[in-house]
Amino acid sequence: MNIAVFGLGYVGCVSAACFAKLGHSVVGVDVNPVKVEMINAGKSPIIEQDIDQIIAEAAAAGSLRAVTSADEAVASADVSLICVGTPSDESGGLNLVYIRRVCEEIGAVLAKKQQYHVVAIRSTVLPGTLETVVKPILEQSSGLKVGEQIGLCSNPEFLREGSAVRDFFGPPYTLIGQSDERAGDTLSQLYAPLQAPLVRTEIKTSEMVKYANNAYHALKITFANEIGSFCKTAGVDSHRVMEIFKMDNKLNISGAYLKPGFSFGGSCLGKDLRAMLHRARHTDLDLPLMQAIIRSNQAQTQRAVDMVLKKGKKKIGVLGLSFKAGTDDLRESPMVDLIEALLGKGYDIRIYDANVSLARLFGANKAYIEHAIPHISSLLCNSLEELGEHAEVLVVGYNAPEFLPLIRQPGRQVIDLARVVAEPDELGGAYDGIGW
Ligand SMILES: NC(=O)c1ccc[n+]([C@@H]2O[C@H](COP(=O)([O-])OP(=O)(O)OC[C@H]3O[C@@H](n4cnc5c(N)ncnc54)[C@H](O)[C@@H]3O)[C@@H](O)[C@H]2O)c1
Numbered sequence: 001m002n003i004a005v006f007g008l009g010y011v012g013c014v015s016a017a018c019f020a021k022l023g024h025s026v027v028g029v030d031v032n033p034v035k036v037e038m039i040n041a042g043k044s045p046i047i048e049q050d051i052d053q054i055i056a057e058a059a060a061a062g063s064l065r066a067v068t069s070a071d072e073a074v075a076s077a078d079v080s081l082i083c084v085g086t087p088s089d090e091s092g093g094l095n096l097v098y099i100r101r102v103c104e105e106i107g108a109v110l111a112k113k114q115q116y117h118v119v120a121i122r123s124t125v126l127p128g129t130l131e132t133v134v135k136p137i138l139e140q141s142s143g144l145k146v147g148e149q150i151g152l153c154s155n156p157e158f159l160r161e162g163s164a165v166r167d168f169f170g171p172p173y174t175l176i177g178q179s180d181e182r183a184g185d186t187l188s189q190l191y192a193p194l195q196a197p198l199v200r201t202e203i204k205t206s207e208m209v210k211y212a213n214n215a216y217h218a219l220k221i222t223f224a225n226e227i228g229s230f231c232k233t234a235g236v237d238s239h240r241v242m243e244i245f246k247m248d249n250k251l252n253i254s255g256a257y258l259k260p261g262f263s264f265g266g267s268c269l270g271k272d273l274r275a276m277l278h279r280a281r282h283t284d285l286d287l288p289l290m291q292a293i294i295r296s297n298q299a300q301t302q303r304a305v306d307m308v309l310k311k312g313k314k315k316i317g318v319l320g321l322s323f324k325a326g327t328d329d330l331r332e333s334p335m336v337d338l339i340e341a342l343l344g345k346g347y348d349i350r351i352y353d354a355n356v357s358l359a360r361l362f363g364a365n366k367a368y369i370e371h372a373i374p375h376i377s378s379l380l381c382n383s384l385e386e387l388g389e390h391a392e393v394l395v396v397g398y399n400a401p402e403f404l405p406l407i408r409q410p411g412r413q414v415i416d417l418a419r420v421v422a423e424p425d426e427l428g429g430a431y432d433g434i435g436w
Helices: 010-021 033-040 051-061 070-075 097-113 129-142 164-169 181-191 203-234 238-247 269-282 288-311 334-344 354-362 366-371 384-390 401-408
Strands: 002-006 025-029 064-067 079-082 117-121 150-154 174-178 198-201 315-319 348-352 393-396 413-416 431-433
Touching: 002 010, 002 070, 002 097, 010 025, 010 033, 010 051, 010 064, 010 164, 025 033, 025 070, 033 051, 033 064, 051 064, 051 164, 070 097, 079 097, 079 181, 097 117, 097 129, 117 129, 117 181, 129 150, 129 203, 150 181, 150 203, 174 181, 174 203, 181 198, 203 238, 203 269, 203 288, 269 288, 288 334, 288 393, 288 413, 315 334, 315 384, 315 401, 334 348, 348 354, 348 384, 354 366, 384 401, 393 401
Parallel strands: 002 025, 002 079, 025 064, 079 117, 117 150, 174 198, 315 348, 315 393, 393 413, 413 431
Antiparallel strands: 150 174
């Protein structure tokens, strides 16, 4: 395939060189004439393992060259990969000036070309950028329509500087957010030789995955650093601790705890974080991330309270009181906090939780329910029908199949804190999820 690569920085240079190595004919475009001259001389403008040899071979074979203007590159290309920088502006916002300029340049060439062309954004851009910025510019400057003569894709890059070539040929997955099937089919062909899962999705999802990835990487580094600082004050070798930590691929290095939903609760997480923070304070150790976890968890509970307040209805039915399905444990249940906040504002609440109802009669939690939260215990209903008759708004605390018929009944507002259905749209306009 013929490919134009815009921006010959870390991402563009590696993409251009590696696609040429995969057998494509690549023309790189950069406003910086030094980078262009270097590529044409078979030299790499960036320092990166293996890149010098790939560029030297591709330039000598004629499969990789570079130019300073879009005309020549786009005129002969089937696909344009945009890899220009998206730096922070002074206020921290995303500066799209280079993206806009390149799109105008590509659109102007496409106006003359009148031939199907796919534009793929490899630069990191916030969700909605392709729809609200890239698409209008391309359509306006070319006079063509995305989804017809132009295919538009989000195609984030996951390489790391220092191992960029290795990462290009062995990515965790190839991600394509597509305007339409034809666009996705065309772009997918470029990646066919790579042994990596190919994920094709909506454009906004693809744009967002890149941010979720990078935020998570930053979180992991900071988490490991704070564990390191805590270990040091406790006289424990943090590397030994994290080696063992990483061996748990059921809960630690796994998909566990990564579904957006309601605040965490239960007898351990809050208690143990508080104990760590208490110890840290006594050793003058600042752990901003650990502190923020507790604040963020409280903010999530407040978010749920605000969702109920916004509905403007007073008769609330709560499905699930314990902090997760399959337990009667109410210690630090954020549902209890939510209910107490609403009771304080005069809301008329009923609750259904089969496990808690049972525990109220004879479980180990009987004493806790009777003495610590008697005001909440008295709101428990004996059946889902009873709850349904009372509720104008249902608040779903955890996912239990027995709740679904009531949730699906028309005529009530539903606030879902647990993502009870995979496709929320099926529940219509009366449904609202806390993080979706
Ligand atoms: N560097 C990384 O490790 C990495 C990894 C994944 C994603 N990203 C993302 O990829 C994008 C590019 O990052 P980078 O590190 O390669 O940037 P970079 O700053 O190294 O390179 C950007 C290049 O774009 C060129 N450019 C600017 N305007 C142009 C125009 N109108 N026409 C042609 N070229 C133009 C610049 O001259 C520069 O060479 C960013 O959005 C970044 O967030 C970077």
